[in-house]
Amino acid sequence: MEAVVLVGGQGTRLQPLTLRTPKPMLPFAGVPFLTHQITRLHAAGVEHIVMATSYRAEVFHEYFGNGRDLGVRIDYVTEVEPMGTAGAIRNVAKRLESGPEDPVLIVNGDILSGHDIRAQLEVHRRRGAAVTLHLVEVEDARAFGCVPTDSHSRVTGFIEKSDKPVTNRINAGCYVFTRDVIDRIPADRPVSVERETFPELLEAGAIILGYVDTSYWLDVGTPAAFVKGSADVVTGVVETYALPGPVGEALILDGAVVHAGARISGGSVIEPRVKIDAGAQVTRSVIADGAHVAAGAVVEDSIVGRRAEIGPKARLYGVVVGEGAQVGAGNELANGIRIWTDATIPDASIRFTPLP
Ligand code: GTP
DSSP states (O other): EEEEEEEEOOGGGGGGGGGGGGGGEEETTEEEHHHHHHHHHHHHHOOOOEEETTBBBBHHHHHHHHHHTTTTTEEEEESSSSSSHHHHHHTTTTGGOOOOTSSSEEEEEEEEEEOHHHHHHHHHHHTTTEEEEEEEEEEEGGOOOOOOBBBTTTOOHHHHHHOSSSSSEEEEEEEEEEHHHHHHHOSSSSSOIIIIHHHHHTTTOOOOOEEEEOOOOEEETTTHHHHHHHHHHHTTTTOSSSSSSSSSEEEEEETTTOOTEEETTEEHHHHHHHHOOOEEEEEEOOTTOOEEEEEOOOOOOOOOOOEEOOOTTTTESSSSEOOTOOTTTEEEETTTTOOTTOOEOOOOOOOOOOOO
């Protein structure tokens, strides 16, 4: 079985962390996010993975090499210009080894999902579909394009974002394509799966199926989702094969120094060479390699980048701190603020007051 993993995006919503590291390589529950995906694909029977890279392509190869350590064979294809999702899929076709009728799995490189990949493949094979999409149900579909299906699970349309979505089912970013469908996507120009490939297939009468599975699913593309997903893996809300330690309140990796009087909870990850001082509280957060959280600081629902410094009694709620940035003592930051790489916030210069 083969899979294509789309990892070429710029990850703008996670900047500045993604300025040096592509989103799928950011540390997530103790390992690069992509490790969780690769091990999951392997467990579902995937032996060969083609990574569709573009932005910072070299980082993937340097870390995963030929994939042998994770029990898979990995090839890399790099787009010179980003080709969009379908363009990227078409662009890797030359490295696929499947026959024209074989199913090929395609996954977005930023999805954390507990759905049953083997069952999705089985439905695709049994029904002889051109494409089978994993669909998830969200409470509020207004922020997403939605994907209605008929009573036989056939997709009837791809509807752009609207204030009155016709269904709460959305594309979950994991598809099974029959190989020859990939070969028919136009080559050498950017193409979007949702806006072009799928609507054209529907128009031509191809069978596109929706595979609805309501297991855990999260797009980790925003800072808030990223910290939530990482904490969910650490606390065991969703199971992965790559967690480098037991499930629990926190994952403290070898080489981190956490003062006995600090409180680490909610599924936080403390990476190697991190130092957490007395009285600091870290909740549902990722503290990356070499960062320092000083005495009495509070870090909640936040990502603290490599070598960043959080000063004494600073308070961070839902904040991204870029690599090497310094947040001075006593600052109070919240609600999606992003401190840029190597920036310095002087002591006691920002206070946050919630709106009434
Ligand atoms: P944002 O800039 O924050 O929206 O993130 P992103 O660039 O990752 O875009 P998005 O979340 O929409 O992408 C979904 C998945 O497709 C991610 O795994 C991306 O890495 C991947 N992706 C997006 N565009 C491209 C592309 O042009 N080429 C390739 N190879 N992958 C892409």
